[in-house]
Amino acid sequence: MDISILLTAFAIVFAAEIIGDKSIYTIISLAMRFNLTAVFLGLTVAFCLKMLVAVLVGQMLTELPPALLATVSALTFFATAFVLWFKNSDDNAQPRPDSASFSGSTAISFASIFFIEWADIGQISAAALTAQYKAPATVWLGASAALILKGILAITLGLALRRYFPKNFLYYTAISLCLFMGILSVWQILQPESLY
Numbered sequence: 001m002d003i004s005i006l007l008t009a010f011a012i013v014f015a016a017e018i019i020g021d022k023s024i025y026t027i028i029s030l031a032m033r034f035n036l037t038a039v040f041l042g043l044t045v046a047f048c049l050k051m052l053v054a055v056l057v058g059q060m061l062t063e064l065p066p067a068l069l070a071t072v073s074a075l076t077f078f079a080t081a082f083v084l085w086f087k088n089s090d091d092n093a094q095p096r097p098d099s100a101s102f103s104g105s106t107a108i109s110f111a112s113i114f115f116i117e118w119a120d121i122g123q124i125s126a127a128a129l130t131a132q133y134k135a136p137a138t139v140w141l142g143a144s145a146a147l148i149l150k151g152i153l154a155i156t157l158g159l160a161l162r163r164y165f166p167k168n169f170l171y172y173t174a175i176s177l178c179l180f181m182g183i184l185s186v187w188q189i190l191q192p193e194s195l196y
Contacts, residue, residue, distance in 0.1 A: 005098035009142030017122040031158025034105035042109025047147035054123035055136045074185030080166035
């Protein structure tokens with residue numbers, strides 16, 4: 001394994017993903033609501049699988065219709081908001097980070113990350129690095145590590161918010177963030193020039 005390729009993949013993907021990335025807000029929302037270990041496990045598996053697809057499929061991701069990618073993202077954000085909203089009705093309006101089962105929290109976290117932002121700059125960067133260096137395993141490892149670090153930073157912010165703000169405020173903020181990101185994805189669908 002070439003360490004320079006690993007570090008290059010890590011640095012490029014981390015820089016690409018940390019600036020203006022929507023999944024950061026999703027992770028923060030999940031961390032404000034669910035068990036942190038479950039969120040971390042769900043996002044780690046999702047990020048590793050997304051980077052595996054990016055490395056294996058490479059350029060094919062960039063050829064998918066941008067409207068399809070934005071539609072899947074919008075549906076996922078709205079579905080996450082829906083799950084958060086109705087999960088609260090089971091808790092008598094008293095949301096708790098540990099209120100969902102561990103496996104349920106992990107599954108929600110996985111789906112919330114896995115089905116959004118396909119063919120984003122991080123995946124395209126990983127695909128390009130794979131084509132350039134012909135070292136898919138090394139690029140996958142570096143790119144996945146970058147996404148996991150991004151996830152840890154977002155979870156840390158979500159945990160800090162959870163400690164200092166009332167639970168009901170965090171509950172409605174998490175739903176609002178998901179709805180906002182869903183609306184933003186719908187706007188991308190309706191404004192085709194923003195997809196290219």
